[in-house]
Amino acid sequence: MLDWLPQNVSTFGSEIDKFFYVIYYITTTVFFLVTAAMIYFLVKYRFQEGKPARYYHGNNTLEIVWTSATLVAMLILAVASKPLWSKIKQNPPPAEVIIKVTGKQYNWEVLYPGPDGAFGTDDDYQVDNNVHVPVNKVVHVLLGSIDVIHSFFVPQLRLKQDAVPGREIVAWFEVTEAGSYEIPCAELCGFGHSGMLGRLIVHSPEEYEQWVGQTWPDN
Amino acid sequence: MSDVFTEERANTLVQDYGGTPPPIGAGPSDPGNGGRQDSSGKSHANAILAMALFLGADVMFFAGLIGAFVVFRFGALHWPPPGQPLLPLGITGINTGILLISGAFMVKTWQNIDRWPHKKITKALTLTTLLGMTFLLVQGYEWFRLVAFGFKLTSGTFGGTFYTLIGCHALHVMGAVLWLATVTVRLARNRLDQQQRNTSIALIGMYWTLVVALWPILYGLVYWN
Amino acid sequence: MSEATAVKEHISHEHHGFMNTYIFSLDHKMIGKQFLLLGLIMLLLGGGLALLVRWQLAYPEQPLPLIGASQHYLETGEAETAMDSYWDSELSKTEDEQGWLVQKMPVGIITPAFYNALFTMHATIMVFFVVMPILVGAFGNYLIPLMIGTRDMAFPLLNMLSFWIAVVSGAIMLAGFFVPGGHAATGWTGYPPLSTDPAWTGVDWGQNLWCISLIVLGISSLMGSINYITTIINMRAPGMTYMRMPMVIWALFIVAILLLLALPVLTAALAMLVFDRLAGTTFFNPAGGGDPLLWQHLFWFFGHPEVYILILPGMGITSEILPVFSRKPIFGYKAMVLAMASLAFLSWIVWGHHMFQSGMNPSMGMTFMITTMVIAVPSAIKTFNWLGTLWGGSIRFTVPMLNSLAFVSMFVIGGLSGIFMASSAVDIFIHDTYYIVAHIHYVVFGGSIFAIFAGVYYWFPKMFGRMMNEPLAKVHFWLSFIAFNCTFFPMHILGVGGHMRRIYNPMQYEFLQQFEHMNIFITMSAFALGLTQLILLFNVFHSMFRGKKAGDNPWNANTLEWTAATPPPHGNFDAIPTVHHAPYEYSAPGISEDWLSQTNELQPTNGNGH
Incomplete structure (x- = not known):
């Protein structure tokens, strides 16, 4: 088994x-x-x-x-x-990368702090469903929801945490292998619950730098 | 542990698992009428026990609502939340007194049911009922003022918990007062024999005691800040 | 007035006639049978819903067999079969004119919204309208007065009301299928905010009716539990001390206490949910200062005792049947009673293990993990005592016995799989996966439903005066046992693979593609399991009228119900029995038979007795 x-x-x-x-x-x-x-x-x-x-x-x-x-x-x-x-x-270890993931029917809204490292500023970068992170770094995910309860589940990371509206819950992980992994929603969230699917893309350090350079807005 | 069956062992077993029936305290045997037109003592005991159980369930219902209130109240930074009225502490305090006195009358009557003359019992129950009604009227007036102020069921969790919790209690008081009034009227008209009278007064007495006893807890939790 | 004349007078006062005998009966035995019938009808319905769910999981978005459109129609649009023409004509209508079926499953394909309603109602019906009515309603009503030696419940009128209110509640629940917007689709747990606002699901009155139905059911169950407790405390026959009560009565007694105290909490939560939906309060809505987790705390504070409400009567029935067919006293009677009592107590302090991943303060995780792990202790006591009862017995493999043995082994699997999620760290992975689904079905189907089978086969002769067909019952048992394990065991594997529960189409996920064949296998087994139950239904209704006549005590059992006539008349006993010993004195030395009715004295053997 x-x-x-x-x-x-x-x-x-x-x-x-x-x-x-x-x-x-x-x-x-x-x-x-x-x-x-x-x-x-x-x-x-x-x-x-x-x-x-x-x-x-x-x-x-x-x-x-x-x-x-x-x-x-x-x-x-x-x-x-x-x-x-x-x-x-x-007791999560100190964060090396911080992102915000917000559940909404039926997508994961992913927010990167941008070059200044702070959320809520003009240089934030937002995208639906694609979570890009570097390998071998401690990533903190600030989980929230704007409508109903969702659950952030990455089977290969053995990580599951509900995203509850009105709360910000910190989940963390450190991936040991670059690759692409699915992020299903694990808590019933409506008729589109099945198929609410994000993707965790884990880059090698160089690739990550490259991705940041290409996609994040400049300061 | 031997499973050889000795005489001594047989006797201990018979003591443990058999032997003459010991008397049963609470449950005299059913006299053979299906528990329906039961002998009065039995149905009295059943009714009292059933009422006690019902009150247990009722307490759990209130525990659910009070639990919700406690979560909101002690989880909030400001209580009452900004813009919400302070609840009328003073007049409700007096009202609390009224209800407690009414409860005291009830308990006294219940305790002296075999000693007091019929008239006195009727009088005491009438007073209990009237005090209960007064409590309801005062609370109704307060609610009226709160609603006029703009404090409604939909005023956030404060309004929601206030009206459901206090409202559920008010419904209980209302039901109890109606019941009390019925018993009192039947008593005044001599419609009850002694057994019926004792059972009715014991039942309403238990119910009224719970309703009265809940109130100071609610008053302390909800009204005091 | 002698007892006998009193009984006669009582019976002659009865209004005979169809309505009073079969519909508004005050007789606990008829009310028990009514609950049984209600539960069996709902079992068919709830099982049918599960099969629809299974079809969708195995063949996602493919038309159902028999009623679905043909492949030819789907590809070309030309109607080939009668159903094709039906779908064709329905689909050509405007949305307002379309029938119920086409809204739920156009061309026989279940829509995602209807799928959610299906599993929600499957669980709701099975928990509240099958297992509770049968185990608590039917067996409770039928057995309590007979087994403690009294003529009826303490409050027969309340008893009748309890049944009819349950029927009303069931009708409200079923009505939800036919309201605009469809039935509740938020799982049987109804987590807010999904359940608070029609905007999130499109379900409006379906969810309201779900809440109202459960509030009404709460009233029914309150009446029932008050009645059970009062009857057991006040109406036992002379000599029937607490420690001489049959185990199933102990189980029902404890369950009644749990029901009495747990359901009001659900009622309070449901009332808040209804207010949130209809009156504009914000108890569970964070936008208005409310807290979605409050619902989860209240729901599971009720919900975990509820789980034991579903399993404890099954344990009682098993403890009843194992000694009878092992022909020996139950092993560790007092330990068994204590174990049930401690299970009931522990059920109040473990609710947080349903919420490990909910965002609840993680430091509470440790507390709930310890209390949850401790539950394994009374469960182990029960299991070892059941084994101890078999040890040294003279075991007869009758149908009730086979089903009880299945209960024990399935309960062992269900209990052991529970240890995985009790460990909060492991739960991080298997929470909300099919592992949980497998676990609950091993406990509630492998446990409660097999106990229901055992109980029905065991008490049927007393209830209806006829024996059930034994060969047919054995076929039913073995097919059920095999199909059950083929259906639910692979779900553990799905869970280990990360397969989420409550998803509409597993094929949407790459990591679940590998489970396609397993899902098909599970679905086929589930259909086999469903079809097998038709054997049981046939056997029940056939034996009711055509079965072999049963004697008063076909199993040579000790407890009081077997001293009454078969089937027992109104009033149960000719004279109220006197109880002389504990219920499981089988194979006592010095007695010629291997059983001894509780009404007979257990004589101490003298020196030359053996």
């Missing part, structure tokens, strides 16, 4: 995948153990003439054992997830 994960190209993506693997192996093991036990019981204790069932009401020691074992396993899993969660959603 793990082979179906899209190729990962972000710095934190591999850590998410690692967690995914760990939980996958744990749950698969549990599933097979439980199923095996069940099938074994079903075969061994099937109705047979002259073999009565046991009059047995349970065992408190066993109850305590499996309760505390599950509890400990789950708490470990939760606590282990915490640093990664904080890293992705709470």
Whole structure:
């Protein structure tokens, strides 16, 4: 099943995948153990003439054992997830590139600060759906929406963040491989929800410079 | 854990899982009439429990609305938002007092239902009803002034939460006053036997207590700044 | 007046006649059957909607089979089949004159707007009008008085009203399909601002009716839950202590408490949504100072208890059936009750895990992750205790047993897949993908629906006095089990591939192209699963009139409903039973049979007893 994960190209993506693997192996093991036990019981204790069932009401020691074992396993899993969660959603590393992405039915409106590095000035550059970023740089995305809730999803980056009208939410990523990736909207946003599709174009440093030079307005 | 079945183990099992039926506190057995024309004690207990459960659900309904109000109020930089009126703190304070006194009458009546003479009960309930009506009239007048000032349901989240929250409470008071009035009139006309009287007063008493008890919370949250 | 004469008098006071017996009946058993019928009809409808959704996902923007236009017509414009001519004549009309069908699916191709309404209504109907009416309404009403040993609910009139208000609510919900603008199309979660303003979706009264219907349903459920709780607390037969109640009664008791406290919160949220839509308030509209996330908090504060409302009765039914067909006491009765109670408690403090990616303060993520992970504990207790019940049994593979075993194994998969999204970091990727769809269907279909099957097969003899056809039921079970897994297991893989939920056409995305064949496979399995349910319907209605007559206790079970006549008369019991022991005393030593009705005394064995 793990082979179906899209190729990962972000710095934190591999850590998410690692967690995914760990939980996958744990749950698969549990599933097979439980199923095996069940099938074994079903075969061994099937109705047979002259073999009565046991009059047995349970065992408190066993109850305590499996309760505390599950509890400990789950708490470990939760606590282990915490640093990664904080890293992705709470404490982004300092930004090297900042862009604004605003959801609207049914496009992503992308705003670059322009040469002066500040939003809301004359030299901002705006385009629909195409997010150009350099490879190996920390990119902050200031996410917003002008109408309904959208969700900024880049499968290859393992990144998903809702864009909520009335809020500006910071998402971040650092791509490790140049290329072109799709940015579907992952939260139902109306009849055009399917097909609301942006594109993340990740450039090598030189290409990025070139793109900036060609497309951004001059100072 | 041995599954060998010893006599000793059998006896403990029988204690745990069998044996003579212990008495059940709350639930005397059904006398065999489908719970419909039940013996009065049973239907009284059922009615009281059902009312308590209904009030629990009602509290959750208000919790939803109050939750919304709290989110807006404590999430806002300025409250009330600029351009919105200050709510009438003083007159509503007096109104709060009126409602609380009415609640006190109700509780007193409820407590002394087997001690007070019939006339006194009727009188106390009449007073409770009248005080409840006064509360409604005062609040209606206040609303009238607020609307005249331009403060409406559509005045942002302040107007929206104010009118839904206080309005829902007002609807509850209105329903309770109507119910109280009905009970009082039937009491005055001697239309209820003692069991019916006790049940009706207990039910309206519970409902009225909740409605009255909610109000100081709403007053504190919504009116005070 | 002796008890017997009282009963007779009571029954003779009944107004006989069709209306009072079948329509406005006050008898809990008839009301239970009415809920069952309501749920089964809605199951057909809700399932049909799902099949339309599946068709679109497998064959995006292609005409539906049977009713769609032919390929020849689409290419040349010449009508070839009867449906071609129908579409041709409809399409030549002006927009105002066009029929309902052509607005929703011109030439048999589902429009994106109708597609959104389809999955919205599929979920709404399945949650509120299938699983709740059957598990809570039908089994709750039918079983509670019979299993605790009383003659009826505490408030029979309220009970009848509860059913008919649910019918009214259902009618309002279905009316939404036929209003201009179409039905609600914002998902069963109805997230604002999409749901607050007709401008965003083009849906006007559809969404209003959706809200109103659910508010009305809230009233019905309030009446039902008050009735259940009062009945269970106040009307138990002598000797029926709490710790001697059958597990399904415990489950329904806990569910009633959840319903009582959770639905009012939804009602409050829905009222605000209706005000936003109709009265111009701005609770959820950021332009007026409102907050879209407030809805999500309120909705999921209701919504997570709601999920347990859907699964707990299934757990109860399973816990009921496993001991009967293992012929041994349930393993860890008290632990099972405690596990259900703690599930119910935990359901109040985990709602935030639906909102990890919503923009909610991320520091709350950690809290909700821990509480969510802890849910695995009571779930594990239940599973291990079910296994413990099988251990050492003398297992009979009857149809109710097979369905209950399916419940256990499907619930294990649904529970384990939940751990993935409980981890907030992993959830970043799988949130809003088909992984979630797979998870919920393993819990609610693999869990609740298989429990419904089990319950119907198990109590049908008591309800209708006849046995269901066993071979047919086995065919139904195996086909359902296989088709279910073929339908929903691959959805995990779609989710791992990043396949978003609620999209109209996966082929619009490059990274989803590879899933075309899997989507087709899922759709075919879904159609097979849907068709298989016709076997169940046939079996139910056929057995109702033609089935083999059933005795009072066809399964040799202990609980009180099997001591009543089959089918039980109005008033249930000749005399109110007295309960002497816990419900699952099977194969007790010193007793000649391997079962012992709760009304019989469990004698301590003396030394030479065995």
